[in-house]
Amino acid sequence: GAGVSQSPSNKVTEKGKDVELRCDPISGHTALYWxxxxxxxxxxxxxxxxxxxxxxxxxxxxxxxxxxRTGGSVSTLTIQRTQQEDSAVYLxxxxxxxxLANEQFFGPGTRLTVL
Amino acid sequence: GESVGLHLPTLSVQEGxxxxxxCAYSNSASDYFIWYKQESGKGPQFIIDIRSNMDKRQGQxxxxxxxxxxxxxxxxxxxxQPGDSAVYFCAERRxxxxxxxxxxxxxxxxxx
Numbered sequence: 326g327a328g329v330s331q332s333p334s335n336k337v338t339e340k341g342k343d344v345e346l347r348c349d350p351i352s353g354h355t356a357l358y359w360x361x362x363x364x365x366x367x368x369x370x371x372x373x374x375x376x377x378x379x380x381x382x383x384x385x386x387x388x389x390x391x392x393x394r395t396g397g398s399v400s401t402l403t404i405q406r407t408q409q410e411d412s413a414v415y416l417x418x419x420x421x422x423x424x425l426a427n428e429q430f431f432g433p434g435t436r437l438t439v440l
Numbered sequence: 441g442e443s444v445g446l447h448l449p450t451l452s453v454q455e456g457x458x459x460x461x462x463c464a465y466s467n468s469a470s471d472y473f474i475w476y477k478q479e480s481g482k483g484p485q486f487i488i489d490i491r492s493n494m495d496k497r498q499g500q501x502x503x504x505x506x507x508x509x510x511x512x513x514x515x516x517x518x519x520x521q522p523g524d525s526a527v528y529f530c531a532e533r534r535x536x537x538x539x540x541x542x543x544x545x546x547x548x549x550x551x552x
Binding site for chain 2: 329356358360365366367368369370373381384416418420427428429430431432433434
């Protein structure tokens, strides 16, 4: 596709359930990023992938959050035992590389609502 | 802690006026700054960037100004149009660090 795509666009789940959020980066982009955006807030960095490896997981808020990337392309963000405070928009971005001037292109996000 | 913040959460302007959106940063080591535009229901979209060795950079209808002395960044939009209505975020990076640190955003509303 032409841009970063994410699915689902909306996800409503019950507290305690697990969810998986998917990101399809732009073809050829080696770097992939996950961010979280709470209502009325800026973006909070979660994790960064270079290829299939994640050199920086420092932004993951708890061990309930995990992410993987396979084949240097698609990435999945998993939230286990969801809590209401996990409700937010989860944004994925990709860039050609991880260097300073590599523009990050964002997907439309997945809006997660935990009831 | 280190942060990138915004002076005003909302800005309302008349169509055709110029808009100025401000941002302050606290880390003098920041050397790359970006402005993003986020429309409702969409992801942030790159507008313009500037490196710390520059004071000013111009794009189409947009200008970014960087004042390193007071750690201040601004985005100027000329002849603001209704399509410019969105939330604008500044973000910064430090050295080779890929991680973007975002401010909270300013909601720009353009009145016809």
